[in-house]
Amino acid sequence: xxxxxxxxxxxxxxxxxxxxxxxxxxxxxxxxxxxxxxxxxxxxxxxxxxxxxxxxxxxxxxxxxxxxxxxxxxxxxxxxxxxxxxxxxxxxxxxxxxxxxxxxxxxxxxxxxxxxxxxxxxxxxxxxxxxxxxxxxxxxxxxxxxxxxxxxxxxxxxxxxxxxxxxxxxxxxxxxxxxxxxxxxxxxxxxxxxxxxxxxxxxxxxxxxxxxxxxxxxxxxxxxxxxxxxxxxxxxxxxxxxxxxxxxxxxxxxxxxxxxxxxxxxxxxxxxxxxxxxxxxxxxxxxxxxxxxxxxxxxxxxx
Numbered sequence: 001x002x003x004x005x006x007x008x009x010x011x012x013x014x015x016x017x018x019x020x021x022x023x024x025x026x027x028x029x030x031x032x033x034x035x036x037x038x039x040x041x042x043x044x045x046x047x048x049x050x051x052x053x054x055x056x057x058x059x060x061x062x063x064x065x066x067x068x069x070x071x072x073x074x075x076x077x078x079x080x081x082x083x084x085x086x087x088x089x090x091x092x093x094x095x096x097x098x099x100x101x102x103x104x105x106x107x108x109x110x111x112x113x114x115x116x117x118x119x120x121x122x123x124x125x126x127x128x129x130x131x132x133x134x135x136x137x138x139x140x141x142x143x144x145x146x147x148x149x150x151x152x153x154x155x156x157x158x159x160x161x162x163x164x165x166x167x168x169x170x171x172x173x174x175x176x177x178x179x180x181x182x183x184x185x186x187x188x189x190x191x192x193x194x195x196x197x198x199x200x201x202x203x204x205x206x207x208x209x210x211x212x213x214x215x216x217x218x219x220x221x222x223x224x225x226x227x228x229x230x231x232x233x234x235x236x237x238x239x240x241x242x243x244x245x246x247x248x249x250x251x252x253x254x255x256x257x258x259x260x261x262x263x264x265x266x267x268x269x270x271x272x273x274x275x276x277x278x279x280x281x282x283x284x285x286x287x288x289x290x291x292x293x294x295x296x297x298x299x300x301x302x303x
Contacts, residue, residue, distance in 0.1 A: 001303040005296070008265040010069055012044030012274030013292075014219070016076060017237055018285050020278055023076045025051040030058045035286070037066035041293055044069040044272045046116075048076045049106060060110045071217065071272055072107035074100050074117040075156070079164075084120030086134035086167055096120070097137050104145050104153075114217060114272070115145060116154040116191050119167040130167050135180055142185040154217055156191035157207075159199035162225060163234035170200050171210040178214035189216030194255045195223045195237055195276060198246040204258045212262040220255070220296065221276040222247040237278040239288045240295040249295055253302035260303060 005011065016023045019032040029050055036045045045068050050056040063070050078085065083096035100117055107115045122130035142153045157174050158166035168174050174190055181188045192215050197207045208215065222245040224232040232238045232245070240248050247255075259265045265273070275292040279285045 001300050005300045006043070006270075007267050008260065008270060009273040010043040010270050011041060011296075012046055012069075012071070012272045013042050013289065014046045014073065014274055014276045016046075016048045016073070017276050017278045018289055020285075023048065024080050025049040025076070029055050030062070032285075033059050034062060037062045037068055042068070044071065044274060046071045046073050046272075046274050047110070047112075048073050049103060050110075056106065056110060063111060069272065070110060070112050071114040071116065071274075072103065072110070072112040073156075074103040074115065077103050078118065078120065085117065085137045086120045086122065086130045088126060088129055088133060093133060093137060097140060100137075100141055101144050104141065104148065104151075107151060108148055112151060114152050114154055115141075116156050116217065117141070118156050118158050118164065119169065121165050122167045127167070131173070131177070134167055135177070138177075138181050138188070139184060142181065142188055146185065150187070152187040152189060152216065153185070154189045154191045156193060156196075156219075157200070157211075158193075158196055159235060162199050163236075171202060171207050175210045175214070178211060182214065188214075190214045191217040191219065192259075193219035193221060193276060194247055194252065195219065195221030196235065197255075198225055199223055199235060204255050208258050208262065212264070215259075215262075215264050217271060218259060218264065218273045219276040220252060220273060220292070232280055236280070237276050238280045239277055239283070239291045241291065242280065249298045250302065252295060252299035256299060256303050 021027040022029045077099050085096045087093040158164040160169050221237045224230050224244045230244045277292050279288045
């Protein structure tokens with residue numbers, strides 16, 4: 001593709017993945033976020049919970065000053081606490097729901113344009129009950145967000161049998177879920193992630209085409225799934241070109257090509273497409289970010 005990539009998307013970065021020390025809502029949040037805000041390669045950033053109100057205000061000020069678009073990822077609020085939004089124990093479900101509602105409050109506070117979360121674990125024998133619990137929770141979240149403004153709620157598609165073992169899940173159940181929620185909340189959407197597609201055992205076409213009408217956000221990343229003994233095995237989001245990884249320049253190009261073909265990447269309403277990459281071991285986060293930029297530059301030339 002010879003046209004500027006910015007014509008078709010807002011390039012973003014998941015702050016808490018690139019700088020994992022801040023994933024629990026603490027640590028050098030303002031210092032590391034400032035690096036993203038200073039980097040004009042990015043038009044967008046994705047953040048998660050920030051426990052300190054003063055730090056939230058510092059980040060909000062940087063967002064406003066730097067002209068960044070920001071989205072909110074609530075995943076760490078669940079993954080670091082072990083909470084499950086489709087828990088069949090009603091008390092536990094309510095705890096997770098309250099946690100995510102607090103995340104929606106934070107997202108509005110910092111001016112986020114979207115709020116994303118993930119489904120929880122499930123047992124095969126009670127899968128339908130877990131699905132209905134997820135539907136109930138999601139409707140409550142959408143109604144809560146809608147009562148406060150116009151920020152859309154998104155669910156990210158994860159693996160179901162390797163790492164996160166989330167209910168949503170392969171394309172078929174993701175489509176069913178999106179169809180059900182959008183009956184009442186038309187602005188609800190799905191978040192597709194390149195790094196999750198191999199873990200779900202699907203191709204780009206199998207994963208994206210069935211849900212093309214519901215994709216509102218996308219992530220770019222890598223994963224390792226060939227052998228459980230490999231370093232970085234599972235949904236660990238290592239850098240592109242990581243030994244044993246599934247995704248590099250060609251795979252990223254193919255992913256973007258499908259997103260372009262289905263009209264997700266477009267000039268009229270440019271979506272956020274963010275890197276979800278994480279340093280492995282003692283890797284330097286800033287070098288991993290540089291790797292991602294160079295990989296995308298090369299991939300876009302192949303689209």
